[in-house]
Amino acid sequence: MKKTGAWLVRYALEQLPISHTFGIPGMQNTEIYDELDRSKKITPVLVTHEESASFAADGIARSSNRIGVCVVVPGAGVSNAFSGICEAYLDGIPMLVIAGSARLDTGKSYQLHQLDQQELTRGAVKKGFRIRKHSEIVPSLFEAYTIAVTGCPGPCFIEVPVEIQMMLGEVEDNLPVYKAPEPAAPPLDAINAAVELIKNAKKPGIYAGWGCKDAFEQLKQLVDMLQAPISLTMQGYGVFPGTHPLHTGMGFGVSAVPAAQRAFADCDCLIAVAVRFAEVATGSYGINVTENLIHIDIDPEVFDKNFKAKVKIAGDAKVSLQALITALGGYHRPENTALIDQIREAKNDYFNEWLSARIDGVNPALFIRELGTLMEEDDYVLSDVGNHTFLMGEHFVVKRAGHFIAPCDFNCMGYAAPASLGVKLIHPESLVAAVIGDGCFLMTCMETLTAASLQQGIIYCIFKDGELAQISQTQKIPYNKKTCTVLKDYNLEGIAIATGAAYLSVSDNSDITAVLQEARGIAGKGQPVIVDVRVSYAKKTAYTKGVITTNLKRFPLKEKIRLIFRIVIRRLFNSRSG
Numbered sequence: 001m002k003k004t005g006a007w008l009v010r011y012a013l014e015q016l017p018i019s020h021t022f023g024i025p026g027m028q029n030t031e032i033y034d035e036l037d038r039s040k041k042i043t044p045v046l047v048t049h050e051e052s053a054s055f056a057a058d059g060i061a062r063s064s065n066r067i068g069v070c071v072v073v074p075g076a077g078v079s080n081a082f083s084g085i086c087e088a089y090l091d092g093i094p095m096l097v098i099a100g101s102a103r104l105d106t107g108k109s110y111q112l113h114q115l116d117q118q119e120l121t122r123g124a125v126k127k128g129f130r131i132r133k134h135s136e137i138v139p140s141l142f143e144a145y146t147i148a149v150t151g152c153p154g155p156c157f158i159e160v161p162v163e164i165q166m167m168l169g170e171v172e173d174n175l176p177v178y179k180a181p182e183p184a185a186p187p188l189d190a191i192n193a194a195v196e197l198i199k200n201a202k203k204p205g206i207y208a209g210w211g212c213k214d215a216f217e218q219l220k221q222l223v224d225m226l227q228a229p230i231s232l233t234m235q236g237y238g239v240f241p242g243t244h245p246l247h248t249g250m251g252f253g254v255s256a257v258p259a260a261q262r263a264f265a266d267c268d269c270l271i272a273v274a275v276r277f278a279e280v281a282t283g284s285y286g287i288n289v290t291e292n293l294i295h296i297d298i299d300p301e302v303f304d305k306n307f308k309a310k311v312k313i314a315g316d317a318k319v320s321l322q323a324l325i326t327a328l329g330g331y332h333r334p335e336n337t338a339l340i341d342q343i344r345e346a347k348n349d350y351f352n353e354w355l356s357a358r359i360d361g362v363n364p365a366l367f368i369r370e371l372g373t374l375m376e377e378d379d380y381v382l383s384d385v386g387n388h389t390f391l392m393g394e395h396f397v398v399k400r401a402g403h404f405i406a407p408c409d410f411n412c413m414g415y416a417a418p419a420s421l422g423v424k425l426i427h428p429e430s431l432v433a434a435v436i437g438d439g440c441f442l443m444t445c446m447e448t449l450t451a452a453s454l455q456q457g458i459i460y461c462i463f464k465d466g467e468l469a470q471i472s473q474t475q476k477i478p479y480n481k482k483t484c485t486v487l488k489d490y491n492l493e494g495i496a497i498a499t500g501a502a503y504l505s506v507s508d509n510s511d512i513t514a515v516l517q518e519a520r521g522i523a524g525k526g527q528p529v530i531v532d533v534r535v536s537y538a539k540k541t542a543y544t545k546g547v548i549t550t551n552l553k554r555f556p557l558k559e560k561i562r563l564i565f566r567i568v569i570r571r572l573f574n575s576r577s578g
Ligand SMILES: Cc1ncc(C[n+]2csc(CCOP(=O)(O)OP(=O)(O)O)c2C)c(N)n1
Pocket: 385, 386, 387, 388, 389, 411, 412, 413, 436, 437, 438, 439, 440, 441, 463, 465, 467, 468, 469, 470, 471
């Protein structure tokens, strides 16, 4: 039979778990847009910038088992979407990026948007596909999907030339139907070796990352069986609720909160599940890892990269944890009340330390705690990139696994406003709130317009400290100045008016609850709300302090002396010399 390429794209996408696509149409993809508009299953969404397309697609994938999809123009659309593609690549988020491409049938050069897109995207996609004939479209999209969701998930890129989208071409009468591959079973000998290590350990600990997104039941069972503390990566902070008595916090090294540092102090067997011991999660590798490391990850490439593992289990987190639990049989340690009390007290003390800190303006810890109290189990909270992210990792109490989302290893500012759009679109009954730094919001705040036009009541809590604080805080001591990290003041209410959002502000701790409740009421009626939170970052997070200490320690003595000398000179003379 004969079909147009655009029809075939729609046919393939409709077979896959896809509800929305994000992007901006152009000369080389309007045929696909026309087909998507006819779909009963898929809604194409117009965003204000393609960077938001990839972040919104990412938000869908992180908050469900659907795949995020972008449909963009070649060249300029792909390059605009590239930040979100890279974030998905480094954070292991499945995504399909579909772009048009220049015509192959005219023999002409220097066409609109024409450049080598495969070359452009190569470093940040699991596989790139260049469609050359109609019959390749459905199998390529199915293969791209399978690759995107298998192993460590990530984005795949598919370019479809404009004449193939538009014109009829020959394909088989019985088009293939998508069939998902079965997850592989984990290696049994490694599971048995892990059981041995766990049974011989005095103080086992569990460290879990984003790959445990669907493995909460198994994680909880293991934590309860072993009565072991659990700590999370920043990206994986949402995979285990903060309400569990053995939850300690984010990380466990010098950049972790005291509850986690203490609980893992003499951990003699670490079960690390779906973590890569990456720089952000480990606070610049500032952790001590026991030699009895059991490392479970779907991607065997991560083993022994930063910390040597004694037992390596290559497999899906849920499947491997289930196999480990089965192999542990009826093994159960007595309730660890001493540890539970210690964690609870350390958490309370840390929060009280923040409450009593001298802070002129809204106390971010208090705001975050009250936001957490206001959120219900079904609601979703996102964070952007900056000091506010780590504040969330230290003070936000996740109520339900999978309902907290933060970008991590690519760490691209501007993530949360568009990603929350993706989350809200597929969870219309849930409240979606994002905590966003005032620098990050400048990058993608126009996505408030998309939310308003689609009547998506998202709450954007903008932490308005006036600085790119995560960086300015690290500039202050060594340079005694904040070069290019003090933001020009801008009017958030103006952005709200311009985009159709409501505007509320909090400048006193005593207003937090009432303002958040008002925001919830407005959002419930389908209008986005910008909450202008006049925070003060006078107190540093445990994370920032830990990272500074870890990095300073690593400098050779000569360099340390030179840097300390420079600090003193700059304090005395405020000079530029280094
Ligand atoms: C695209 C991008 N540019 C620069 C950075 C470096 N960076 C990391 S955090 C940060 C500060 C973010 O500022 P803001 O949104 O105000 O958050 P705050 O740290 O003040 O909470 C910067 C500039 C980055 N991560 N991503």
